[in-house]
Amino acid sequence: MVQMLLLCIMLFQTGPTPATKPIIDNDRVTVLDVPEYSTSAQPTDAVVVSLSGIAVYVPKGAKSKLSGRLFVIDLKDHPVPPIENKSGYQLAFPRPGTKKVFENDRVIVWDSTWTPGVATPMHFHDKDVVVVFLEDGDLKSTAPDGKEVVNKYTTGTVRFNQGNRTHSETLINGQQRAIITELK
Numbered sequence: 001m002v003q004m005l006l007l008c009i010m011l012f013q014t015g016p017t018p019a020t021k022p023i024i025d026n027d028r029v030t031v032l033d034v035p036e037y038s039t040s041a042q043p044t045d046a047v048v049v050s051l052s053g054i055a056v057y058v059p060k061g062a063k064s065k066l067s068g069r070l071f072v073i074d075l076k077d078h079p080v081p082p083i084e085n086k087s088g089y090q091l092a093f094p095r096p097g098t099k100k101v102f103e104n105d106r107v108i109v110w111d112s113t114w115t116p117g118v119a120t121p122m123h124f125h126d127k128d129v130v131v132v133f134l135e136d137g138d139l140k141s142t143a144p145d146g147k148e149v150v151n152k153y154t155t156g157t158v159r160f161n162q163g164n165r166t167h168s169e170t171l172i173n174g175q176q177r178a179i180i181t182e183l184k
Contacts, residue, residue, distance in 0.1 A: 024160045028128055028183055030074040031158055037070045039063060045106055047073040049132045049179045051156065055101050055109050071132050071158055073181055075106055080183070082126040083164045089144075092123040093182065101179070108182040114139065114171035122168045125161065127182040133157040137176030141167045153178075 024031035037048065042058045049055045049071045058064045085091060093110050094100065097120065101109040108127075114120070114137070122144060133153040140150045144166055153176060 023158055024130070026160060027078045028076055028080070029130055029160065030076070031130060031160070032072045032074070033156065033158070034070050034072055036068070037064055037066060037072070043074070045075045047075070047107055047109060047130075047181050049073070049181075051134060053111060053134050053177060053179060055111070055179045055181070057102060057104060057107070057109075069156075071156075073130050075183070079106075080128065080163075082184075085124045085126055087124040087144075087166045089122045089124045089166055092125045092129075093180075095120055095123060098180075106184055108184070110180045110182070111177070112180050113177045114169065114175075116171045116175075119168045119170040122166065124166045125163045127163045127184065129161050129163070129183065130181045131159045131161065132179045132181075133159075134177045134179065135175045137174030138172050139176060140170045140172045142170070143167050 020032045020034050022030045023033050041061050041063055043060065045060050046058045047055060048058050048064045048066055050066050051069055054066060056064055056066060097114060098110045098112045101111050134155060136154045138150055138152045140148055142148050150172065
C-alpha cells in the first residue's frame with residue numbers, strides 16, 4: 001500500500017512539463033524561448049529562429065525541422081499596414097550588413113551584422129520588428145536630433161520594437177548579429 005502511494009506521489013510530481021512562459025506577448029506576436037522545439041504541429045503561423053542564425057517560416061499545422069534552443073515567434077492575426085515614411089531618411093531595410101532571408105505575406109526576415117565602429121545609415125522603421133540577438137555586443141542608437149542610447153545585448157536577447165522610429169546604430173563593443181523579423 002505504501003509503495004503504491006509513493007508511486008502515485010512520484011507520478012503526480014513528474015506530471016506534464018509546464019508550458020514555456022512567453023518572453024514577449026502582445027497583440028502582434030507571442031515569442032517563446034524553447035530549449036527543444038516540439039515535434040507537434042505548429043498551432044499558428046510562426047518564424048522559428050535558432051541561435052546559429054537559421055530562420056524558417058512554419059505555417060500553421062506544419063512542423064519545423066530545426067532542433068536545439070529556438071525562438072518561436074508566433075504570429076497573431078493582427079496585421080498593421082506599414083507606416084508612411086515622412087522622415088526623409090531611407091527605410092530600415094535593405095541596408096549594408098543585411099541579407100534578406102525570406103519574405104512572404106506575413107513577414108520579411110533579415111540577417112543583420114554590425115561592423116564595429118561603423119554607423120548604419122540613418123533609417124526609418126515603417127514596420128514593427130522582433131529582433132533575436134545572436135552575439136554579445138553593445139549597440140549605440142542615435143536619433144536624428146543626436147540623442148544617443150547604448151543598449152547591451154547578449155546572445156539570446158529578444159526585443160520587440162514598434163515601427164515609426166528613426167535612428168542609426170553603431171556597434172561600440174563586442175560583436176553583434178541578429179535575425180530581424182519585420183511584421184506585415
